[in-house]
Amino acid sequence: MVLAATLFASPIAATARPSSPAHVHPHHPSSRPDAVLRVTFFDVGQGDAVLLQAPEGQTALVDAGRGSDIVPLLRDLGVERIDLMVATHPHADHIGGMAGVIESIPVRFFMDNGAPHTTATYRGLIAALQARPEITYLEATPRTISLGSATIEVLPLLPRGGAEHNDRSITLVLRFGDFTALLSGDSEVRQLTHLTGLGVVPALTLLKAPHHGSDNGFTWDFLQAARPRVVVISVGRNNSYGHPRQAALDAYAATARETFRTDLHGHLQVRGYGDGSYVVVQGDQVASVRTGGWRRGMEAVATGAATAGSAARAHTSHAQLRIRVRADAPGNDHQNPNGEYAVLENSAAEAISIGGWRLCDLANHCFQFPAGATIEGGGRVVVHTGSGQPDGGRFYMGRRQAVWNNDGDTATLYDSKGATVLAFSY
Ligand SMILES: [Zn+2]
Secondary structure: OOHHOOOOOOOOOEEEOOOOOOOOOOOOOOOOOOOOOEEEEOOOOOOOOOEEEOOOOEEEEEEEOOOOOOHHHHHOOOOHHHHHHEEOOOHHHHHHHHHHOOOOOOOOEEEOOOOOOOOHHHHHOOOOOOOOOOOEEEEEEEEEEEOOOEEEEEEEOOOOOOOOOOOHOOOOOOEEEEEEEEOOOOOOOOHHHHHHHHHHOOOOEEEHHHHHHHHOOOOOHHHHHOOOOOEEEOOOOOOOOOOOHHHHHHHHHHHEEEEHHHHOOOOEEEEEEEOOOOEEEEEHHHHHHHHHOOOOOOOOOOOOOOHHHHHHOOOOHOEEEEEEEHHHHHHHHHHHHHHHHEEEEEEOOOOOEEOOEEEEEEOEEEOOOOOOOOOOOOOOOEEEEOOOOOOOOOOEEEOOOOOOOOOEEEEEEEEOOEEEEEEOOO
16 A cells, blocks of 8 residues: 555564564463463454454454444453554455544554555545554565564465455464464455465464355365364354355364354454463453453352353353352362362253263363253252262262362353353353
């Protein structure tokens, strides 16, 4: 974008260092096991708006939706400054909300793919940038940018003029220890083939489905390289494009463990940890991140409810499930593992069958419920950390040491297909 390039004094950010993508090593985060990188996919209808929050608080906003005001959503997540704003490509469903953000929240660096567009939306974005000369412009050349203890790698673009806007979407690889994510705007087959051919697509924890889950937004070579564990599709309800397409959904189902969609689940937040584990939080629960989720006070048993309300859109029959965790057993936790337990409550009238479901902590210590396990209507089951004889209402993980972190943890319940039913953070 020649116009914007002349607006900013420094084309290269102090935090950016040019780097060959092939030689970037994962940055290993601090030893804090609870350090978390948050990747939030806002439900902005048909469009993309993705917020990255480093453990140390730095933020990057990748696209900003068509124009629905995401400023309140950003504020809900405690965002007071955008360190890096990225316009993956100049289509309105990606840049439409940017001017509003720029006018409301300080932005340090702005990156685009250097290709101007003719629309009023694009001109509005340029005008907003021109009014903020303190924002430093970055063109999307291959480089690695630090975002706290996470890194953002910018992958090579197809040549300017040689591809349509979608196929010049800025593609970012986000790394935090062993957690890896890839965001690539509306890339289609041509760009995905280009990236795969360059060998720059790493194995992923998280993939944002390219091009809203269109059937031109994946190739099998790309997915075989990426091998994502979780896919998030940012897509509008009943959109006129027919996104997501069944062929893409089938491809993700064949290659990833789980797929989430903003049209079905609302806002989605993937919390990535340095050991490569992750938790997906849905809907209203995302906003609780502002305070770090529910924090245990003087009481021994958490009374905060997990978020079944939001999970309910995808898992209607499980809307009445709640998880509580008693993390702090009397005495030394490790000597009293049965004093530590998780409680699953069912406030619906009907029983819920949980055979084959798993309950896991953040470190992926999991308990699988035996076949036939149920929670009666209005009933509960208790999962103790230690050993004992299960009786249908009480289950035992069989561990000798405490599992649930006293300082905060997340209990995630997966169904027998591995889909997240709900997650409770404290
Ligand atoms: Zn789009």
